[in-house]
Amino acid sequence: MATRVFPTVEGGWAAESDEALVERARFDAEAFGELYERYISRIYSYLYYRTGSQADAEDLAEKVFLQALANLPRYTQRGRPFAAWLYTIAHNLLANWHRDRRRRNAMPIDDTRDLGIEAPSQENWEEASTLRQAVGELPQNRQLLVHLKYVEEMSNAEIGAIMGLSEGAVKSLLHRTLRSLRQRIAISPDER
Amino acid sequence: MRYRLMQRNETGLLQNNGSSEAAGLTALVGNLKRVFPRMTPPDVFRAELRQRLVVAASARGPEIAVIRSRQPSSSVLVGAAALSLAGVAILLWRSHSQEKRSRLAAAGS
Numbered sequence: 001m002a003t004r005v006f007p008t009v010e011g012g013w014a015a016e017s018d019e020a021l022v023e024r025a026r027f028d029a030e031a032f033g034e035l036y037e038r039y040i041s042r043i044y045s046y047l048y049y050r051t052g053s054q055a056d057a058e059d060l061a062e063k064v065f066l067q068a069l070a071n072l073p074r075y076t077q078r079g080r081p082f083a084a085w086l087y088t089i090a091h092n093l094l095a096n097w098h099r100d101r102r103r104r105n106a107m108p109i110d111d112t113r114d115l116g117i118e119a120p121s122q123e124n125w126e127e128a129s130t131l132r133q134a135v136g137e138l139p140q141n142r143q144l145l146v147h148l149k150y151v152e153e154m155s156n157a158e159i160g161a162i163m164g165l166s167e168g169a170v171k172s173l174l175h176r177t178l179r180s181l182r183q184r185i186a187i188s189p190d191e192r
Numbered sequence: 193m194r195y196r197l198m199q200r201n202e203t204g205l206l207q208n209n210g211s212s213e214a215a216g217l218t219a220l221v222g223n224l225k226r227v228f229p230r231m232t233p234p235d236v237f238r239a240e241l242r243q244r245l246v247v248a249a250s251a252r253g254p255e256i257a258v259i260r261s262r263q264p265s266s267s268v269l270v271g272a273a274a275l276s277l278a279g280v281a282i283l284l285w286r287s288h289s290q291e292k293r294s295r296l297a298a299a300g301s
């Protein structure tokens with residue numbers, strides 16, 4: 001991947017690509033810190049919506065980055081972005097998490113109310129819960145797709161790089177996913 | 193617009209005409225963006241984890257990763273030692289055989 005300019009947490013701009021940072025992180029602890037800053041919000045957000053719990057998202061986010069650090073000497077890029085590698089680690093840890101707990105990943109109501117991310121009205125709350133439940137019932141790869149597209153607002157090309165799909169395949173999968181979501185949910189009769 | 197999950201015996205909305213399907217998908221995309229805002233980790237957690245990671249990376253040591261990647265594995269070392277021993281054994285056997293042959297030749301003459 002070519003060198004790009006990335007926004008930093010502090011509001012400045014960093015010209016170092018992920019690949020360059022990964023190489024430097026093999027020798028320089030601070031470089032790994034920079035990689036962490038670049039991806040912690042994305043990984044945390046993904047884990048948060050997949051677990052529905054702030055505490056579990058924090059716990060898993062810590063494991064993702066510790067595992068990435070431990071395996072960095074063995075990581076080779078081979079055309080696969082660092083972000084894709086991180087999401088793979090997160091995905092595997094989530095799979096273990098779900099297996100351990102054997103529960104659905106619907107978001108607990110209290111968590112989101114506490115975080116204030118939802119409109120206060122009961123009507124909007126119910127609608128949001130319905131949508132989250134429908135998304136939570138999607139296959140794993142489609143949940144990741146919805147996350148990357150609508151939470152991270154990535155382009156189809158960026159999503160393709162992470163998921164190992166062509167841009168066209170991402171577009172097609174996205175359309176199929178939206179259609180299946182539409183088939184899963186209904187508009188209340190009094191609202192039609 | 194209020195959503196609810198479809199029951200198994202209900203007919204999906206996609207049986208409506210094309211324009212209403214497109215409008216429905218557009219509305220769905222808008223609702224997905226609204227319902228799933230980007231979440232950020234708490235500042236304290238974020239700072240503490242970064243600190244832990246940098247400490248862990250420093251403790252690992254910069255040269256360890258390089259040395260580890262260049263060091264031969266233990267199985268390679270064991271294999272090399274075994275080959276060396278075999279080589280020494282062959283050399284000893286050959287020199288012993290040559291000595292024996294020369295002794296026999298000397299006795300024959």
